Amino acid sequence: MVLAELQGSIIGALQQLQHATIVDDKVVNECLNEITRALLQADVQFKLVRDMQTNIKNVLATQYGSAGHDKRNNIKKLVCNELCKILDSGKPSFTPKKEKPSVVMFVGLQGSGKTTTCTKYAYYHQKKGWKPALVCADTFRAGAFDQLKQNATKAKIPYYGSYMESDPVKIAVDGVERFKKENRDLIIVDTSGRHKQEAALFEEMRQISEATKPDLVIFVMDSSIGQAAFDQARAFKQSVAVGAVIITKMDGHAKGGGALSAVAATKSPVIFIGTGEHTDEFEEFNVKSFAERLTGIGNLSGFVKKVQEVVPIDQHTELLQKLLEGKLTLRNMYEIYQYNLEMGPTSQILSMLPGGAELMPKGEEKEQQRKIKRRMILMDSMTKQELDSTNPKLMNESRMMRIARGSGSQVKDVKEMLEEYKRMANMLANTKGLTKKGLKIPQNRETNARQMSKALSPQMLKQLGGMGGLMGMFRGGDI
């Protein structure tokens, strides 16, 4: 997860409480001191951290006498609540509505990740049923339009810009008008950035804002600036009506905690965070679930939401049935891979679960996704009969050679893919055993667990303890 180091330290400190035989003042102080150190290392302002510690101690003092288990859980919840206070701006942000045209303008310093983030924002909403469009009003940086064009084309999002026109205000107005006529319901305007917060940047922003009358102005900032985010956010807010903030590059910067809390202190809601260079490395920022993840409370509801985005509740029951019966065809494996790719980075999803962040380090995940794509290419060269068979003997040497030729791969790649298939099929056979043992689970939790299993890669499912593990997690979970 982003801020994995901070998460690790906080969870580590809280675990000390679990291991202690008696949770006395000394143990509590040690735990809180460790959390304090971790937050300061993440560049969170000293005063906020100190207040947090004082508040927790004050509450604990009034609850003197609560027994060990309750006390441990209570401290965890108190830490989580205090983190929420630090991260919460207390202000909701404008949310665009489908079918009703909204104009969203992006502002920020040069290199903060504005152009990349515009596409991420558009793509995120497109996946949820909006009809976004991108307007490039950045005439300052040569290549900005090409970059936006390239990103938009890749994500299949309509775009507007000009190589000839030098007036960014005119481009913005023309683009917005055009997309309104085309009934686009989310029109995103990318503006130019400058190296410094010079007057020209603010003047241009003001003019574009006046001319396009955006429903929301989003300020994009780089997380690496840490606490300095406070001054930057305030400077932008004073010039344009910033309604929300997106913090980028949270994947690479330990100072992200500082940036998040500093922005909250300016009373600007952080709505998304950027977690990588790719279009889908983008997370909705929800204070409560983020604090829960930091404290290891886990966020099953966020996890399920993510799964539900990809697998609608009443669909693919056939696949689910097959998985539960332990029958798996190569076509099913293909479908599972598809879900896996659609869900976005696996580590991002896993990090929503208690202890999930450690399951798949970011580097390994990229390799895993590459493998999945290679295997799907192999399967594209298979016949209908091969894809729907459950008979492992069908795949003889000559078939393997044909598939390898057809997909531009080698026979050893086909063999490797078939090995993976066998492994998955065996694992599902075991899962069947587990479900047959008659786990009694409330309907909605069972449905959630089943839904989740459909979208997980077998490797992930295994890491989570198979279908039985998933269901157990829902039984003990918070939804």
Ligand SMILES: Nc1nc2c(ncn2[C@@H]2O[C@H](COP(=O)(O)OP(=O)(O)OP(=O)(O)O)[C@@H](O)[C@H]2O)c(=O)[nH]1
């Ligand atoms: N690791 C990481 N890199 C990011 C993220 N967001 C953007 N970037 C990278 O940051 C660099 C700058 O991003 P741009 O989108 O070009 O920045 P910009 O703010 O539009 O720049 P100007 O148009 O010059 O103002 C690019 O290399 C992006 O790939 C993120 O969340 N994580």
